Amino acid sequence: QITLKESGPTLVKPTQTLTLTCTFSGFSFTTSRVGVGWIRQPPGKALEWLAIIYWDDDQRYSPSLRSRLTITKDNSKNQVVLTMTNMDPVDTATYYCAHRPRYDNNFLGPFDIWGQGTMVTVSS
């Protein structure tokens, strides 16, 4: 059974750097050619994809946020870390991490398992 759980601060100040950790179980990057991504959702607004990292360390970012984001992974800890610099109140949102599977036909699928999300508020 695949599970993911986000952790990190609930409150950050403007201009600070946010660091979020996704700890997962039920799969491993060393044995599964899959990806783990981050998605956020401001209160009452739509989902926004942020970044993804794959088993081979390939990283992809949202073009509009690329300059502020870094995604890394720690295979030994089964964790994926997202950092976002220069936080602003508009970055207040629930942040989700999610598993991107590889199907039997060897194609990558959409996010099939999501974490519960973690709410981050940006305020002084």
Added chain:
Amino acid sequence: DIQMTQSPSSLSASVGDRVTIACRTSQDISNYLAWFQQKPGKVPHLLIYAASTLESGVPSRFSGSGSGTDFTLTISSLQPEDVATYYCQKYDSAPLTFGGGTKVEI
């Protein structure tokens, strides 16, 4: 970048109604289109992938169709538990963009 446009942004229908939600992309994405359901206060849940393949456990009243740039999510007989916001997402290549969502009410 590819734009994802969902319509309508919201709708109200009666129990038993057939409901259709559209998703249009600005470029051809073949069938790399997924639909998610997000109930109020809950985590998004994958309903359909590859434009028309139902995820395991999803009720058969949900169906998806389309390819290229135009896609549709249909609920054949709306149920009270289907009250949610529905999102489409492209997953052919990055950016893995979501549509703006369609809120379904009864």
